[in-house]
Amino acid sequence: MDKVYNVLVLCTGNSARSVMTEGLINVMGKGRFRAYSAGSKPSGRVNPLAIEQLQSIGYDTSGLRSKSWDEFSPSINPDAPQMDFVFTVCDNAAGETCPIWYGAPMTAHWGFPDPGMTGTDAEKRADFARVFRMIMNRVHVFVNLPLDVLDANAIRHEIKAIAAVTGEADNHLQNQWIKS
Structure with a gap:
């Protein structure tokens, strides 16, 4: 059986970028991969526009909630899963002192702009879609890394290099995941 990698995605509010x-x-x-998300100062709710984006790819959003990274800290929650990777996706979370994680996971910062903060509803929705495509592009690179053949140093290098992937996902990639 192939290894399943645990991934924790962190953002301050755990309401949009980390959840997406x-x-x-x-x-x-x-x-x-089994991904989780959390925040250093969770907002208490998942942004409805983030939920909308995830539903567009058929993701079951019924269990999503904004939660604290303490749920994944072994010193607070001894049943927390051991993470293989921890990614920050907002600059605030990247600058904060994170808890100690079981197993010394590999870490990287993949900063994304905070979507939908201003504008009309249509502009906010378009901004969420743009950031979602940016995240999709980086995730595509990550999930296709040959983790079983790369050594630890190469994996560290690759996950940090993913932060430089700036283009939005092309229509082919996006259409591959969007559910009609």
Whole structure:
């Protein structure tokens, strides 16, 4: 049986970027990854526009909630899953002191702009779609890394290099995951 990698995605509020990244890794990883998300100061709710984006790829959003990273800290929750990877997706979370994680997971910062903060409803929705495509592009690179043949140093290099992937996912990639 192939190893399933645990991934924790962190953002300050755990309401949009981290939640969308969690969902995309779970869908695009096709069972190779089990992603979770959390925040240093969770907002208490998942942004409805993030839920809308995840539903567009068929992700079951019924269990999504904004939660604290303490749920994944072994010193607070001894039943927390051991993470293989921890990614921050907002600059605030990247600058904060994170809890100690079981197993010394590999870490990287994949910063994304905070979507939908201003504008009309249509502009906010378009901004969420744009950031979702950006996240999708990086997740596509990540879930296709040959983790079983790369050594630890190469994996560290690759997950950090993914932060430089700036283009939005092309229509072919996006259409591959969007459910009609």
